[in-house]
Amino acid sequence: MESQSLFTRVTGKNVLMSFTGPFDTEVLSIFGKNIENSISKNLKLNKTIFKVFIELAQNVSYYSLEKEMTKKGEHAGVGTFIIQDFKDYYYFILGNPIDEKHEAILRDKCSKINSFDREGLRAYKRELRKLPPGERGTGNIGLVQATLVSRNPLDYSFIELNDKEAFYIVAVKINKN
Amino acid sequence: MENISIEGSHTNFFVPSVDFNFETGICILSGESFLEDTIEFYDPLVQWLEEYTSEIKKPITFEIKLTYFNTSTSRSILDLLNILKEYEDDGGEVTVNWHYDEDDIDMEEDIEDYMLDTGLEINMIPFDEDTD
Numbered sequence: 001m002e003s004q005s006l007f008t009r010v011t012g013k014n015v016l017m018s019f020t021g022p023f024d025t026e027v028l029s030i031f032g033k034n035i036e037n038s039i040s041k042n043l044k045l046n047k048t049i050f051k052v053f054i055e056l057a058q059n060v061s062y063y064s065l066e067k068e069m070t071k072k073g074e075h076a077g078v079g080t081f082i083i084q085d086f087k088d089y090y091y092f093i094l095g096n097p098i099d100e101k102h103e104a105i106l107r108d109k110c111s112k113i114n115s116f117d118r119e120g121l122r123a124y125k126r127e128l129r130k131l132p133p134g135e136r137g138t139g140n141i142g143l144v145q146a147t148l149v150s151r152n153p154l155d156y157s158f159i160e161l162n163d164k165e166a167f168y169i170v171a172v173k174i175n176k177n
Numbered sequence: 178m179e180n181i182s183i184e185g186s187h188t189n190f191f192v193p194s195v196d197f198n199f200e201t202g203i204c205i206l207s208g209e210s211f212l213e214d215t216i217e218f219y220d221p222l223v224q225w226l227e228e229y230t231s232e233i234k235k236p237i238t239f240e241i242k243l244t245y246f247n248t249s250t251s252r253s254i255l256d257l258l259n260i261l262k263e264y265e266d267d268g269g270e271v272t273v274n275w276h277y278d279e280d281d282i283d284m285e286e287d288i289e290d291y292m293l294d295t296g297l298e299i300n301m302i303p304f305d306e307d308t309d
Contacts, residue, residue: 025213029189032211044280047245051283054211054247122286126294129252141248149283 014084014091022068023061024076028054031081039083039090042176049083049090049174051149055142056094056170057081064096065165092150093171100166103158109140110156110170113147121148143170150174178233181225185209192218193243197225202235206257207242210250219253226260236270237261244278244306251287255294262297272300279303 016039019031036050064077079096098106116124121144128141147154155171178199185194191209198204204226212218229237239261246254258273265271277284285301292299 026189033189051245051247058247058249122290125248126290129248129255130294145248148286 014086016083016085016090018080018082020078020080022070022076022078023057023064024070024072024074026070026072027076028057028061031057035083040176045090045174045176048149049092052092052146052172052174053081055145055149056092056172059142060094060096063098065099066097088176090174090176091171092174093169095167095169097161097165098168100160100164103166103168106168107156107158109143110154113140113143114153118148118151146172178225178228181222191245193246195222197222197229199229199233202229202233202237203240204237205240205242207240209244210246212250215247215249215253219250219256223253223256223260226257230260230264230267230269234269236272237264238272238274240274240276242276244281244284255291258291258295258297258299262295265297271297273297274300274302276302276304278306280306 017031017034019027021027032050032053035053036046039046039049060079060081061077064079066078067075068078070076077096079094081095082091082093084091084093113121113124125141125144125148128144143154150172152173152175155169155173157169159167159169161167180199181195181197183192183195185208186192187209190213191211193206193208193210196203196205206222239257241254243254261269261271261273275288277288285303288299288301291297
């Protein structure tokens with residue numbers, strides 16, 4: 001999806017929840033709790049959104065180019081998330097700055113994830129899970145899990161910020177039914 | 178060797194309940210797992226299981242009743258199941274029962290994938306969350 005259309009969505013109506021700042025453990029837990037308890041009356045649907053939130057937000061926390069020292073002394077990645085409420089689905093968007101050199105790698109990761117059917121994606125997740133934590137490529141597992149849980153492909157896009165940085169946006173649709 | 182007993186909680190993070198008993202050989206992991214430091218939490222469980230399977234060497238029944246775990250936890254669960262599989266391959270008597278909400282298709286797939294990954298037979302036991 002092109003940046004322009006993603007941003008048209010975001011600047012439109014239907015924003016249910018949004019945040020910009022460091023994705024530290026406190027932020028993850030506070031928003032996680034809110035999502036779990038109050039997005040909709042359907043607790044199973046809330047749980048699905050929660051699962052997507054946790055997996056994607058942790059990626060921002062670990063991989064955002066911009067870091068901020070929190071009160072607890074954590075170096076948390078800075079980013080933005082938005083949840084929008086549409087008639088048939090929720091739209092969950094996350095964005096964070098990245099080194100421009102990583103754009104091609106991330107684009108390939110997202111494209112690879114979207115190329116799998118469900119069985120292929122499960123096999124890919126198993127492959128990633130066997131890698132030791134912190135090893136190159138393990139960050140993909142959160143993206144894979146978000147795709148599996150949401151049962152929709154990733155929307156992703158990149159906005160050039162300057163010669164060295166880009167803004168990476170990843171979004172997933174979570175169907176209400 | 179000592180038993181491990183941890184009371185689970187659901188606050189900012191989700192701590193699973195743990196009841197590993199070396200006298201009965203019954204190990205229960207239940208609740209939800211989304212932790213601030215996954216490795217710090219699961220390392221003692223991994224070590225406990227390694228000690229049990231190398232020193233106690235009695236039958237073991239592993240009961241999993243997790244209703245949610247994140248991908249970070251999923252690696253630690255794989256570590257635990259791999260130890261059980263090695264124990265079984267060495268002649269240990271291992272039973273793994275995984276209780277899951279019958280409506281939770283993601284969990285059902287996760288259990289199937291663990292069986293593929295480890296080669297361990299896992300008894301899949303569905304329950305009805307609304308009535309159980």
